[in-house]
Every structure is written in C-alpha cells, then in structure tokens.
Amino acid sequence: MRRPFGIEIATCRSVLADPRLAHAERSLDSRAPSRVGDALAVVTLVLLAILLNWQTFQVPQGLPASGDGSDLWVTHWGQTAFLKQAVAETGAIPLWNPHLMSGRPFAADPLAALFYPPTHLVHLLPLREFFLLVLVGHLAFAGVGAYALARLGVRLGTGAALLVGIAFMWSPRLIGHYGAGHLTMTMAAAWLPWVALALVLAIRRGPIWVAPAGLALGLAILAGHPQIAFYHLLMVGALTAGGLVWAAQQEPTGRVRLRAALRVAGIGVGTVAIGALVGAALLIPALEFTHQSLREGGLTVEDRLAPLDLLRYLLAVPLDGATPHEKTFVPGIPVLFLFPLAFLRRRALAALLTVAVCLTAVLAMGAATPLLPFLAEHVPGFGYFRAPARIWFLGTLTLALLAGLGFEALLGGRPHLRLLQPAVILLLAVNLWAVDEPLLHVRSADIGYTPSRLEAVAAALAGDTRVYGVQRNIRQAVLPALDLELADGQDPLQIARYAGFMQLAGGYRFDGYALAIPPFEVYDPEWPTHQDAQPRARLLGLLNVGIVASRAPLDDPELDHIATIGDTFLYRNDAVMPRAFVVPASLGAALAGATPEHLARLAMDGAVAPDPATGGATVTMQTSDRLVVQVDLATDGYLVVGTPWYPGWEARIDGRRATLDQVGGVLQGVSVPAGIHIVEIVYRPRSVWIGLALCVSGLILAGIWTLIAARAARRAPHPPKATL
Structure with missing residues (x-):
C-alpha cells in the first residue's frame, strides 16, 4: 500500500527537525515488495550487464572497448601492464612511468587510477580477464546503484526501480564511453547513484550516512576521471542545496528552520570533506601535475552543441561521426514517454528533477549558450575539462528516475495492470540493446596488444x-x-x-x-x-x-x-647521447640557468656532449623511479641526465643530498666534484605522500564520524513505531 503524500511530508519534517525520529522513518520505508524481490532484481541487473557483452564471449580473447582509437588500447592496457610488471619484478608500486614522453609521473596520472582499490586486482588476473572483470563489474555496479537509489532514495517499487537500473546501466551515454575504452570514466560514473543515495539517506535518516556518502565520493575521485569527479561534486552541491530549501519550507518556525538547514549543510560539508580527503591520494599529485602541464590555462570552452542537435541526439546516436559517444544523449524511447507521467503523482519531486535535467542539458551544450563560458570564467573547475556533454551522465540518471516515477504513476498500485510492468521493462531493454550493440566494439585482445x-x-x-x-x-x-x-x-x-x-x-x-x-x-x-x-x-x-x-x-x-x-x-x-653524461662545470652552470631555446641552440652547435677531458659516467642501475650513476671526474664536472625534470626528483652524491637542477628547464642535472662518486637520482614525490596521509586521515575521519553518529543514535530515545 502506498503511503499518503501528507504522511510522507509529515514524517520527513519530523526527521529533519529531530534526527532521533529516524527510527520511525526507517520503519515506514519497508514497502510491500520483499527482500526476495530486491534480490531477484539485483541478480537480474548483474545478468543483464553480462548479457550485453555476449559478443565478448564469442570472440577468442574477446574484449569490449577495443579498437585503434579506444582508450583501452591507446592508454589503459600499457599503463596497467606496466603496473603489473613493475610490481612483479620489484615488489613495489611504481610512481614514475619511464615508457612515455621520456618519463612522466605515474601516481599523478588520473588515467592510471593507481590508488583505486579495484586497479590492483590486476596482480591476481591476466590482463584480458582483469579488464573484462573491471568493465562488466562496474557496469553492473552502476545498474545496482541506480536500482538502490530508486528503491531507497526515491521510494519506488521493485518494478519501477528495476526500470531505473536498466535505464542507467544500459544508457547509451554510459555504454558509449564504455565501448570507447574510457575505463576511468566508466568506473567514476558508476559511483554517481551510490553517492546520491548515501547523501539522500544522510539528509533523511541521519548523519550516520555521511561517512558512506563521503567514502563513495572519495572512491569516485580515486577512480581516476577528474571531470566525472567534478560532476559528482556538482551533484552533491545540488542535493545539499535542494535539502536546504526543502528544510526551510517544511519547518514552521525560524529557529527550527535554521537548525534543520544547519544540519543539512553540515551533512553536505561532511560528505565533501571526507570525500576530498579520501580522494587526496590522487587529487594532490594530480593537481601538481596539472600545474606543471599544458592543461593549466591551456583549455578554453569551445565545444558547442546546438539545441536542435541535442533534441535530435535524444532520439538517435550519430554513429557516422568519429566520436559518437561524445554526442550520445539517447535515454530510450520508453524513458522519454514515461518521464512526463511523473507529474501525475509526485509533482514537487518531478519538477525538481526536471529542472535538474534542463540545467544539465544547457551545460551539455557547452559554448552554444552563455552559461558554461560564464561559469568557466568565474567558477573554478568549469574551465578545466573538454567535452562538456559528458555532464549528461547526470541527466541520464535523473531522466531514469523521472521515468521510474512515471512508470509507478502509470502502473503502480493497479493490480489489473501489473502484467504490463515486465512488458514495459522488456520494451526498454530491447530499445537500449539495439542502440548499445554498435557502441561496444568487441575485438580480440591479441590484435591490439601483440x-x-x-x-x-x-x-x-x-x-x-x-x-x-x-x-x-x-x-x-x-x-x-x-x-x-x-x-x-x-x-x-x-x-x-x-x-x-x-x-x-x-x-x-x-x-x-x-x-x-x-x-x-x-x-x-x-x-x-x-x-x-x-x-x-x-x-x-x-x-x-x-x-x-x-x-x-x-x-x-x-x-x-x-x-x-x-x-x-x-x-x-647518430647524434644520440647516453642516458647520463658529464660536461664541464662551466657549461653546467650555463645549462642550469638556460631556457629550452638556449639549450636547443647549444645542442645544435654541438656544445652539449660528453666531455672525456672532464670525466666519464656509467649507469650502474636503472628502475622506473631510480637511476644510479658512477662518475669518475678529473676536475669538477656536471652530470646531465636525459629524463624530464619534475618536482619530486632528488639527487644524492655518495649518500648526501645534492641540488638537482633543471637543465634548460627540461632535463635533470647535478654538479659533481672531482673524483669517483656514486650519484643517485630518485623520484620521491612529496605530493604523493601528502595525498596518502590525507587519504588515511579521511578514512579515520569517516570512522570517527560513524562512531559518534552511532553513539548519538543509541542514546537518543526511540519513539513508538509510526503507523499509517
């Protein structure tokens, strides 16, 4: 039996006014469908995630998200193979990747997702099986999360929630990036419904849910796609703002309104604080890398999507384009049909979700409207990312929830229409299957990685x-x-x-x-x-x-x-230089203060070359994070190393700390006195250790918050169970 709207509002008002009444709220949330129905729905979603990838199991060594332009082929396979190989050989996690661009930070690269726990399943599995498990696993995780959000967050029935789970999990927006090999984007997007659910439960049931919300946000950050992590923060801000407005409207007096508003604001701040601290293991090194990179100030908001094109892409995917996944807005015909019906029963919620969809659509148009350029200029974060249409992940999830509301308004509570529920769900699945199939890009792993x-x-x-x-x-x-x-x-x-x-x-x-x-x-x-x-x-x-x-x-x-x-x-x-070589000390002093252009001129003139009269250098050990060189100098000299300079590299001469210079602002160099010495150059990035320390502090904060909230809940007197 569905709860009357008035009783629902009254219950939520009492919970906001006094968190001790959360027990009564929980008792009212146990709606008719049994746990067996929820379990069957979850199993169905997992099986559907596997079933969508049926082609993968038909191709020897098959793998979705494969192809010459796939990020899985271009980036993720090589990075993950390097991680697996380095740990197997040295027993340590590498922080520097020597394979690309003459060497670059590895721990600071979001695409490596080095501190995301599922990444390290690669040490237990072959690479193909690892990627298959991570891809399909996160697809199922996204579907189950959307189902849980619909059931517990929006209080939909099992059938409506199952439709929401399929609509998000099989959405062409998610499958498009899944098939393009955008591994970190898929992993981060899978956390969207889980972060939303935990935050809604925190606002509704009490602050004990803040820790799960913050941990989910932190894991979404660690998943390695900063753009989608930024959209998580926008979602948290929007939900918190909505909670503030709703709390102020529901309470009768100013003092109670203020208390409720402060509580909701504290929940939002606590969620972001825990999430940012847990995600700091990636955030701190990645921010340092961004500051050192072309990304800093190198992007402008230029992508644009005309409103008519957006409407057209709501109905069909432009498969003839080079990157169809970037213009994929299709939610499924049944979703477009059902979402207006949400206004038949829960008008206020439907109106809020519709406003969110419209705002997301406007931002997805990029420079076609003045909103995103204005935000990019005045609000930090909006100008760092390409492809603003990716914010449609939020639009897809919101549209799915609206469709679930419409589904329940049309078919819920009507026993004579109950048989139509599986028919509508099947219709959505067939529609999305037809759209998704061309986006999966299944090929044999042997083709791309041999x-x-x-x-x-x-x-x-x-x-x-x-x-x-x-x-x-x-x-x-x-x-x-x-x-x-x-x-x-x-x-x-x-x-x-x-x-x-x-x-x-x-x-x-x-x-x-x-x-x-x-x-x-x-x-x-x-x-x-x-x-x-x-x-x-x-x-x-x-x-x-x-x-x-x-x-x-x-x-x-x-x-x-x-x-x-x-x-x-x-x-x-024929002009190749050794990995490390010695030049006269006078030239070294000039190189340490040179610009890249000056270094280039000196090199073209033949001035930057090994000088046997000064001495020689022999590399005795080299790993991804460490270079050991033995130098034998007749006079004071300067050791030039052909690895890009980057914060975190340190030099030691015979175990004593030495200054590591920027050679022409590009390479590494260190002054070495006459004689035989061992020069060790090691990558020990302070940003990584600071980030890990903050991550641990975030985990501790989440634990402390949970203990305090649980203790407060136990001490609070529980009112009698509410009845309808």
Whole structure:
C-alpha cells in the first residue's frame, strides 16, 4: 500500500527537525515488495550487464572497448601492464612511468587510477580477464546503484526501480564511453547513484550516512576521471542545496528552520570533506601535475552543441561521426514517454528533477549558450575539462528516475495492470540493446596488444635508447612487453616544458593544448604541417633517442636510414647521447640557468656532449623511479641526465643530498666534484605522500564520524513505531 503524500511530508519534517525520529522513518520505508524481490532484481541487473557483452564471449580473447582509437588500447592496457610488471619484478608500486614522453609521473596520472582499490586486482588476473572483470563489474555496479537509489532514495517499487537500473546501466551515454575504452570514466560514473543515495539517506535518516556518502565520493575521485569527479561534486552541491530549501519550507518556525538547514549543510560539508580527503591520494599529485602541464590555462570552452542537435541526439546516436559517444544523449524511447507521467503523482519531486535535467542539458551544450563560458570564467573547475556533454551522465540518471516515477504513476498500485510492468521493462531493454550493440566494439585482445614486426624491430634496434615516432608510429600498449621507452606519447597531461622542447626537437609547431606529443592534429590534412615535420637529430639525442620512426622521409644528415618496415622508415640517430653524461662545470652552470631555446641552440652547435677531458659516467642501475650513476671526474664536472625534470626528483652524491637542477628547464642535472662518486637520482614525490596521509586521515575521519553518529543514535530515545 502506498503511503499518503501528507504522511510522507509529515514524517520527513519530523526527521529533519529531530534526527532521533529516524527510527520511525526507517520503519515506514519497508514497502510491500520483499527482500526476495530486491534480490531477484539485483541478480537480474548483474545478468543483464553480462548479457550485453555476449559478443565478448564469442570472440577468442574477446574484449569490449577495443579498437585503434579506444582508450583501452591507446592508454589503459600499457599503463596497467606496466603496473603489473613493475610490481612483479620489484615488489613495489611504481610512481614514475619511464615508457612515455621520456618519463612522466605515474601516481599523478588520473588515467592510471593507481590508488583505486579495484586497479590492483590486476596482480591476481591476466590482463584480458582483469579488464573484462573491471568493465562488466562496474557496469553492473552502476545498474545496482541506480536500482538502490530508486528503491531507497526515491521510494519506488521493485518494478519501477528495476526500470531505473536498466535505464542507467544500459544508457547509451554510459555504454558509449564504455565501448570507447574510457575505463576511468566508466568506473567514476558508476559511483554517481551510490553517492546520491548515501547523501539522500544522510539528509533523511541521519548523519550516520555521511561517512558512506563521503567514502563513495572519495572512491569516485580515486577512480581516476577528474571531470566525472567534478560532476559528482556538482551533484552533491545540488542535493545539499535542494535539502536546504526543502528544510526551510517544511519547518514552521525560524529557529527550527535554521537548525534543520544547519544540519543539512553540515551533512553536505561532511560528505565533501571526507570525500576530498579520501580522494587526496590522487587529487594532490594530480593537481601538481596539472600545474606543471599544458592543461593549466591551456583549455578554453569551445565545444558547442546546438539545441536542435541535442533534441535530435535524444532520439538517435550519430554513429557516422568519429566520436559518437561524445554526442550520445539517447535515454530510450520508453524513458522519454514515461518521464512526463511523473507529474501525475509526485509533482514537487518531478519538477525538481526536471529542472535538474534542463540545467544539465544547457551545460551539455557547452559554448552554444552563455552559461558554461560564464561559469568557466568565474567558477573554478568549469574551465578545466573538454567535452562538456559528458555532464549528461547526470541527466541520464535523473531522466531514469523521472521515468521510474512515471512508470509507478502509470502502473503502480493497479493490480489489473501489473502484467504490463515486465512488458514495459522488456520494451526498454530491447530499445537500449539495439542502440548499445554498435557502441561496444568487441575485438580480440591479441590484435591490439601483440607487438607488430615494426615495433619489435624498432625495439631491437633501439636497445637501451629511446624511440621517437614522428606520427606516433609505436603503440603504447606494447611498450612494457618490449621494455621500450618513447620520447613521444599520448595522454591528456604532459609536462609543459617537455612539450615545448619537443616542438623544437620534433620540428613542428602547435599552439595551445594537445592530447599527444607530437599533437596528432598535426597529421590531419586540414593542418598545414601535415606530415611535414622534420625532427632535429641533436635535440632528440639529448633525450637519448636512438631510433626515429617516420612514414615520410627525413632529411637531417645525422639520421641514418637503416630499415623500412611496411610504410615506415627507421632511422638511426647518430647524434644520440647516453642516458647520463658529464660536461664541464662551466657549461653546467650555463645549462642550469638556460631556457629550452638556449639549450636547443647549444645542442645544435654541438656544445652539449660528453666531455672525456672532464670525466666519464656509467649507469650502474636503472628502475622506473631510480637511476644510479658512477662518475669518475678529473676536475669538477656536471652530470646531465636525459629524463624530464619534475618536482619530486632528488639527487644524492655518495649518500648526501645534492641540488638537482633543471637543465634548460627540461632535463635533470647535478654538479659533481672531482673524483669517483656514486650519484643517485630518485623520484620521491612529496605530493604523493601528502595525498596518502590525507587519504588515511579521511578514512579515520569517516570512522570517527560513524562512531559518534552511532553513539548519538543509541542514546537518543526511540519513539513508538509510526503507523499509517
């Protein structure tokens, strides 16, 4: 039997006014469907998550989210393989990744999701099985979360909540990014309904739910997609603001209203505080990386989506585009039909959710309306992300809840229409299945992660040196297997000084923010530098680049053509420098204060090169986070290391701390006195340790908050159980 609207409002008012009445509220929440019905619904959602991936099990070594442009192929496979290999070989979690862009922070890279607990399942499973488990597992987790939000947060019946779970879990917005290999985005988005549910329960039932809300938010941050984590924060802010307004409207006197408002505000602040602290293990290093990268000030709000296009994309996915997942707004025809019916019974809630959908849609249009550019200019966070249409994750979840309300208004409480419930749910499933199937992109893992002949030959020729691909000729996924390092690479975050120097070394020009080094837009026919880049051997030599791969002929005389594999020329760099070498102390002083342009001029003149008269250097040990060099100097000298300078690298000479300089603002260097010495250069990022300490403090805070809230609840007198 459905509770009368007036009794529901009265109960919620009493809970806000006095948290001790939460016990009565919980007693009223046990609606007709049994726990067996909820269990069957959860099992159904898990099975549907698996069933959608049926193609995966038909293809040998099949894996969804596969293909040449998939983030899983381009980024996640290589990063995860590196993590698995490094831990197996050294027993320690690596903090620096030497395989891309001559080396870059690993713990600070959101795409690595290094501190997200499910990431470390990779140490127990083969890579293909790991990715399959994480992808399908988070898909099911998203569906069950949406179901729980509908059942416990919105108080829908089992059938309506099941429809909400399917509508979110199988939404083309989620499946589009799932199929594009956006692993961290999928993982972070799966937490949206769980964060919303815990926060709603905290406002309704009491502060003991703040810790689960904060922990869920923290895990969403650690999942590794800052843009979706930012949308989580927006959702928390919106729910808290809604709770404040609702509390003020329900209470009869100013003092009680103020108390209720302060309580709701404290719940919101507590949720964000715990979430930010738990997520600090990624947030602190990632903020440092962002500050050091092109991302800092490099993005402007340019993406735009016309209102008519948005309406068109609500009905169909533009599969003819290069990135259909970025323009996927389809919620399913049954959802569009059902959501207006939500106003038939719960008008106030339906109105609030509809306003949220409309606001989300306006933000998703990007620069097509003045709202997002205004927010990007005046509110921190809005200007850091590309593809604002991704905020439609929130719109998808909200529309699903509206459809659940409409479903219950149409079919709930009417025994003679009960048989129509599974028919409507089946209709939605069939509709979404037809839309989702082309977005999954199932292929064999062997295709994407087995080194090609070109990659194997390039790795063999490079030996201990690096490779530079003029057109990103070597795939990142195969680097750990080949133990190969690239001077190029693709990742949203790049060290800004290194990216600037690579324009000089790579012989190209690109202003603004790019996703790769070299920018892949360079090879689009619309760009004037299309396949015209001519790398400079001596500048690449400073980065220990011994082999250059290009699909177009190169004319630098110090690049010696040694092989042709398919359509790719391989060149030996006769100007390659050792990973670490010694120059005179006077030159070292000049390099320590040089700009990248000055360093480039000196290198092109041949001035930056090993000086046998000063002494020699031999690398005796090298891991991802550590380089040990033995130097034998006749006079005071300067050790130049071909690894990008970045905060957290430290130098020690014979165990004593030494100053590590920025060579030309790009590389590493340290002054060494005459004699035989052991120079150790180690990556010990303070930002990581601070972030981990804050994460632990967040876990402790969540525990303390829970204990205090539980103790207060036990001491509070419980009123008699409410009855209708």
